[in-house]
Amino acid sequence: xxxxxxxxxxxxxxGLGALVLTGCGGGGGPRQAAQQQTGAQATAAPTSxxxxxxxxxxxNGFTGGDGPFMKRLVEQFNGEHPNIKVAMNVYQWSDYYxxxxxxxxxxxGPDIGIMHVDSVATNAARQVVLPLDxxxxxxxxxxxxxxxxVWQAGVYKGARYSIPLxxxxxxxxxxxxxxxxxxxxxxxxxxNGEEYLAALEKLKKAGIQGHWATPFPFTGSMQFGTLLHQxxxxxxxxxxxVSRFAEEPGVQALTWLVDLINKGYSPKxxxxxxxxxxxxxxxxAFNWNGIWSINTLREVKGLEWGVAPLPQIGTQPSAWAGxxxxxxxxxxxxxxxxxxxAKVFINWISGHSIEWAKAGQVPARxxxxxxxxxxxxxxxxxxxxxxxxxxxxxxxxxxxxxSAVVDQAVNAAVLLKKSPKDALTEAAAKADKILEQxxxxxxx
Amino acid sequence: MATLTxxxxxxxxxxxxxxxxxxxxxxxxxxxxxxFGVFVLAPAVFGIWVSLHDWDYMLExxxxxxxxNYSALFDPASAxxxxxxxxxxxxxxxxxxxxxxxxxxxxxxxxLLNRRFRGRTFFRGLFFAPYVLGVAVVCLMWRxxxxxxxxxxxxxxxxxIAWTTSLPWAWVALVGVTVWWTLGFNGVIYLAxxxxxxxxxxxxxxxxxxxxxxxxxxxxxxxxRPVALFVVTTTILASANMFGxxxxxxxxxxxxxxxxxxxxxxxxxxxxxxxxxxxxMSYVLTLALIVISxxxxxxxxxxx
Numbered sequence: 001x002x003x004x005x006x007x008x009x010x011x012x013x014x015g016l017g018a019l020v021l022t023g024c025g026g027g028g029g030p031r032q033a034a035q036q037q038t039g040a041q042a043t044a045a046p047t048s049x050x051x052x053x054x055x056x057x058x059x060n061g062f063t064g065g066d067g068p069f070m071k072r073l074v075e076q077f078n079g080e081h082p083n084i085k086v087a088m089n090v091y092q093w094s095d096y097y098x099x100x101x102x103x104x105x106x107x108x109g110p111d112i113g114i115m116h117v118d119s120v121a122t123n124a125a126r127q128v129v130l131p132l133d134x135x136x137x138x139x140x141x142x143x144x145x146x147x148x149x150v151w152q153a154g155v156y157k158g159a160r161y162s163i164p165l166x167x168x169x170x171x172x173x174x175x176x177x178x179x180x181x182x183x184x185x186x187x188x189x190x191x192n193g194e195e196y197l198a199a200l201e202k203l204k205k206a207g208i209q210g211h212w213a214t215p216f217p218f219t220g221s222m223q224f225g226t227l228l229h230q231x232x233x234x235x236x237x238x239x240x241x242v243s244r245f246a247e248e249p250g251v252q253a254l255t256w257l258v259d260l261i262n263k264g265y266s267p268k269x270x271x272x273x274x275x276x277x278x279x280x281x282x283x284x285a286f287n288w289n290g291i292w293s294i295n296t297l298r299e300v301k302g303l304e305w306g307v308a309p310l311p312q313i314g315t316q317p318s319a320w321a322g323x324x325x326x327x328x329x330x331x332x333x334x335x336x337x338x339x340x341x342a343k344v345f346i347n348w349i350s351g352h353s354i355e356w357a358k359a360g361q362v363p364a365r366x367x368x369x370x371x372x373x374x375x376x377x378x379x380x381x382x383x384x385x386x387x388x389x390x391x392x393x394x395x396x397x398x399x400x401x402x403s404a405v406v407d408q409a410v411n412a413a414v415l416l417k418k419s420p421k422d423a424l425t426e427a428a429a430k431a432d433k434i435l436e437q438x439x440x441x442x443x444x
Numbered sequence: 445m446a447t448l449t450x451x452x453x454x455x456x457x458x459x460x461x462x463x464x465x466x467x468x469x470x471x472x473x474x475x476x477x478x479x480f481g482v483f484v485l486a487p488a489v490f491g492i493w494v495s496l497h498d499w500d501y502m503l504e505x506x507x508x509x510x511x512x513n514y515s516a517l518f519d520p521a522s523a524x525x526x527x528x529x530x531x532x533x534x535x536x537x538x539x540x541x542x543x544x545x546x547x548x549x550x551x552x553x554x555x556l557l558n559r560r561f562r563g564r565t566f567f568r569g570l571f572f573a574p575y576v577l578g579v580a581v582v583c584l585m586w587r588x589x590x591x592x593x594x595x596x597x598x599x600x601x602x603x604x605i606a607w608t609t610s611l612p613w614a615w616v617a618l619v620g621v622t623v624w625w626t627l628g629f630n631g632v633i634y635l636a637x638x639x640x641x642x643x644x645x646x647x648x649x650x651x652x653x654x655x656x657x658x659x660x661x662x663x664x665x666x667x668x669r670p671v672a673l674f675v676v677t678t679t680i681l682a683s684a685n686m687f688g689x690x691x692x693x694x695x696x697x698x699x700x701x702x703x704x705x706x707x708x709x710x711x712x713x714x715x716x717x718x719x720x721x722x723x724x725m726s727y728v729l730t731l732a733l734i735v736i737s738x739x740x741x742x743x744x745x746x747x748x
Contacts (some may be wrong), residue, residue, distance in 0.1 A: 105501060122717075126502035127503075215698070216695060268592075269609040269610055270592070270593060271590075271591040271594070271595070271608050271609060277591075277594055278593070281594070283594070400715070401715070408696075411700070412698055430523060433522070436523075437523055440498075441503070441718075
């Protein structure tokens with residue numbers, strides 16, 4: 001299935017699958033406080049629903065440790081809104097993305113759901129989801145309430161189709177014990193390319209391969225994309241008319257990754273997830289991984305770890321990120337009451353997303369992200385500080401099909417089967433054909 | 445006169461019986477035929493229709509493109525050509541290397557397990573046990589065991605082999621894991637077949653002075669022919685439809701070389717919503733499999 005990119009990203013959406021976490025932040029006390037605080041901050045756009053009782057079907061793919069957090073939020077919402085009953089259904093993300101369009105076609109679709117930002121445009125083009133400009137307007141949500149890249153990511157062909165819930169960027173996780181062993185300061189992880197390579201060199205001298213370069217989309221492709229953007233490049237032209245990842249910044253980015261292996265900072269042939277396991281086992285010092293790793297690492301006994309923003313290797317800061325966004329599904333018979341209730345629900349959850357942050361996310365809502373309470377979530381806040389320079393794929397239908405090709409190129413290059421330049425050039429030719437096909441299919 | 449009446453009566457009776465007798469098998473088959481028709485035959489025919497269009501079930505326009513989806517598969521300049529044939533080659537390689545093992549090894553295992561010895565039931569269970577595991581369990585387990593840098597297998601062997609990310613080792617891993625996983629199933633089929641071979645044939649062979657090898661060659665093997673045909677055919681088809689191992693164990697690495705045709709079709713059809721193209725691919729694969737199956741049948745028939 002877009003073999004690499006999509007499914008795994010979806011399947012693992014946020015928890016390394018089922019391996020992950022459950023607990024953390026289950027206590028009632030702090031939660032009450034959270035509610036009062038954020039309630040005050042995030043009700044800038046109060047809406048309430050006074051119509052007849054409705055029930056809303058809410059589907060998502062939060063099967064990992066994030067599921068219980070969302071469930072609790074939904075229960076709390078139901079408790080506070082006697083005339084709205086939200087019923088939540090959870091599927092594996094990969095199932096979800098095939099089930100939802102089919103259900104919508106059959107007229108059995110849910111009312112509201114969550115989608116990853118890179119799927120929104122495709123589903124908008126396929127008329128699975130409804131434009132939400134009026135919802136945003138009714139809630140008086142604007143770009144200023146979020147951050148430009150997150151807010152813009154939900155716009156397809158001039159119309160808004162989704163309301164951001166969170167962002168989940170990459171961060172740099174580090175093993176403090178390993179750093180100490182190599183004589184590095186565990187409280188001061190490297191911040192730029194020079195420092196990073198110096199640290200890797202020191203680790204190498206101590207017999208440790210510091211950064212395992214993984215050939216798999218999780219998170220090799222994301223690291224590649226990050227480095228590419230840091231070098232001033234783009235994966236695709238903004239209108240996705242052509243691919244751009246094979247240009248100079250891309251070649252530099254992939255070469256940098258491959259050089260980690262050539263210089264002995266990374267083993268060859270790193271297996272799936274082995275980079276993340278190596279960090280936990282003390283075999284690697286650094287791992288660029290998603291914010292969803294926080295709760296996983298917390299559960300590892302005796303592991304001394306920290307997380308920081310990604311080092312700036314290129315000329316500008318950048319970091320890969322995904323984003324969960326609220327969508328409203330097309331119905332055979334639109335029901336204004338349901339739509340009104342859905343607005344209330346979206347706004348309420350968004351306003352209470354500090355609870356959601358504890359599941360290992362950065363709330364998209366600025367007011368919450370800037371609250372003292374979010375800053376107190378040390379790890380989330382460290383990764384969240386990258387919010388203004390996150391990158392997303394262009395909001396173009398079928399973009400995932402083309403970006404899956406990048407996964408293959410990264411795979412072949414990092415496994416030393418092809419030179420970075422060749423791998424990217426071949427992939428670019430293929431991606432351009434796919435982009436062209438998609439333009440024909442979805443209309444330019 | 446009396447005899448005549450009896451005959452007529454019998455005739456009439458048998459006539460009535462004949463009618464219901466004729467209908468009976470069809471009635472028994474009806475539930476299956478309905479399911480087969482609705483879930484296999486109709487979709488298969490519908491798939492041909494789909495393959496002639498640029499098909500996305502959500503989009504308004506499903507433009508008719510004729511044989512374009514097929515011709516793209518044979519046009520080196522198309523977006524699908526490289527990936528499709530790489531995936532077909534992956535399927536072919538896997539089938540070529542897994543089928544002989546899956547046909548021969550279980551036969552050996554079945555021969556051993558067919559003899560009388562202490563703990564026979566235990567061993568029968570042991571060989572069959574992996575088969576009951578789900579593909580996800582099998583692949584996740586082996587992915588960790590075979591991990592190139594952290595895995596137990598390399599550690600035990602004292603080697604440094606990239607079992608899941610380099611060629612040809614990824615093929616060794618895929619075939620090895622599949623054989624370990626499904627060997628028991630074919631073994632059980634062979635075992636059942638062996639137990640159907642009449643004892644007397646063995647006794648007769650013994651009387652003729654046949655040794656163990658002659659017994660195997662002249663009694664067991666011919667007796668297993670229909671079973672072997674079944675095993676070979678189903679194993680080829682199962683191997684050609686391999687999905688989970690490639691999807692979970694190697695993720696197609698390196699660079700898509702171990703991505704099988706089914707994985708690629710699923711990606712095209714259900715992730716990229718290019719159902720027309722995916723259908724066309726599936727018909728090309730189907731055609732190839734039909735040809736192979738026919739050859740296979742002919743091969744077995746020719747020998748008997």
